[in-house]
Amino acid sequence: MSVSIPAVYEKVKLRIGKTERVKLGTIRERDFQRFAIAAGNSDPLFFDGAAAKAAGYSAIIAPPLYLSSVMGWEAGPPEEVLRSDGTGGQEVAALPVEGLRLMGGGQDLEFHHPVTDGMEVTMELGPESVELKDGRSGQFLVITLTRRYRDQSDRLLVTCRETFIAR
Amino acid sequence: MMAGKQLLFEDVKVGTALPALIKHPTNVELFRFSAMTWNSHRIHYDKVYAQSEGYPDVLVQSHLHGCFLLQAVMDWVGPRSRVLGFRWQNRGIAIPGDVLTCGGKVIKAESGVIECELEERNQKGELCAPGWARVELPRRG
Numbered sequence: 001m002s003v004s005i006p007a008v009y010e011k012v013k014l015r016i017g018k019t020e021r022v023k024l025g026t027i028r029e030r031d032f033q034r035f036a037i038a039a040g041n042s043d044p045l046f047f048d049g050a051a052a053k054a055a056g057y058s059a060i061i062a063p064p065l066y067l068s069s070v071m072g073w074e075a076g077p078p079e080e081v082l083r084s085d086g087t088g089g090q091e092v093a094a095l096p097v098e099g100l101r102l103m104g105g106g107q108d109l110e111f112h113h114p115v116t117d118g119m120e121v122t123m124e125l126g127p128e129s130v131e132l133k134d135g136r137s138g139q140f141l142v143i144t145l146t147r148r149y150r151d152q153s154d155r156l157l158v159t160c161r162e163t164f165i166a167r
Numbered sequence: 168m169m170a171g172k173q174l175l176f177e178d179v180k181v182g183t184a185l186p187a188l189i190k191h192p193t194n195v196e197l198f199r200f201s202a203m204t205w206n207s208h209r210i211h212y213d214k215v216y217a218q219s220e221g222y223p224d225v226l227v228q229s230h231l232h233g234c235f236l237l238q239a240v241m242d243w244v245g246p247r248s249r250v251l252g253f254r255w256q257n258r259g260i261a262i263p264g265d266v267l268t269c270g271g272k273v274i275k276a277e278s279g280v281i282e283c284e285l286e287e288r289n290q291k292g293e294l295c296a297p298g299w300a301r302v303e304l305p306r307r308g
Contacts, residue, residue: 040190040238041234045241085208101220104257107255109252111249
C-alpha cells in the first residue's frame with residue numbers, strides 16, 4: 001500500500017482544532033461492569049451500591065477508563081467498510097488515515113465527575129495536534145485527539161487526550 | 168481486591184512504593200476487552216494478521232495496559248480516595264502469556280494530594296507502559 005505520510009499529515013493538519021459532538025447514549029451499569037470484568041477488575045465501587053455509597057458516591061461508578069476506552073458507540077460500522085486492519089469506527093474521529101496502520105499510544109486523562117448508570121453522555125472530539133516524525137522504519141505520524149465527555153446537564157465528566165501512532 | 172482498605176494521606180510520603188499488581192493477560196481477556204470496547208482492530212484477536220505486522224502474537228490493547236496501571240493505583244489508595252488525573256504511554260508490546268507487573272512510587276505529596284510515577288513491566292523486566300497518577304487521599308481524623 002503506497003500512502004504518502006506527508007500528504008496525510010497535511011490533510012490531518014487542516015483538521016486541527018475542528019471538533020464534532022457525538023451523542024453516546026445512556027450509560028448502563030451492565031456495560032461498564034462487563035468492561036471491568038473484561039479487564040479483570042472486581043473493585044466493589046463498580047459493583048456494590050453499598051460500598052460505593054460508603055465511599056461517598058451516589059451510586060456504583062463506572063471504571064474511570066470506561067468512557068475513553070470504548071472506541072465506538074454507534075451500532076456500526078458494518079464489516080465491509082472497515083479498513084484492512086479492522087479499524088474504522090470513531091477511534092480517530094474520521095481523520096483521513098486510510099491505508100496507514102494505527103496504534104494507540106496512550107492517554108492523558110482528567111477525571112472531573114464520576115460516571116454512573118443512566119447518564120446521557122455526549123462526547124466532543126477533535127484532533128489537537130499532528131506531528132510528522134522520522135523513525136528507524138520510516139516516517140510516521142503522532143496524532144493527538146482530545147475528547148471531552150459531558151452528561152445531560154453539560155457537566156464535564158472526563159477530559160481525555162489520546163495519542164495515536166499512524167505509519 | 169482490597170475492599171474496604173483505605174490509604175490516608177498521612178500514611179504516605181515521597182518514595183513510598185505502591186504494592187505490585189500482577190496481571191496475566193489471556194486470549195479470552197483480550198477478546199472480551201475488544202468486544203466491550205467495540206475495538207475491531209485485528210491486531211488484538213487475529214494472530215495471523217498480527218504476525219503479518221511483525222508481532223509474535225495478538226497484542227494487549229493500549230487501553231488494557233491503562234486499566235492495569237490504574238487498577239494498581241485504585242486498589243492501593245482505597246475507595247474513599249479520588250483519582251484526579253492519570254496518564255500512560257504504550258512503549259512496549261505485551262502478548263497473552265506475558266506476566267505484567269504494575270507498580271510505582273509516590274513522587275509528590277502535598278495538601279492531601281499525591282502524585283505517583285507508575286510503570287508496567289513484563290517478565291523480562293522490559294518496560295511496557297510508564298504512567299502517572301494524581302490522587303486525592305482522605306486525611307486522618
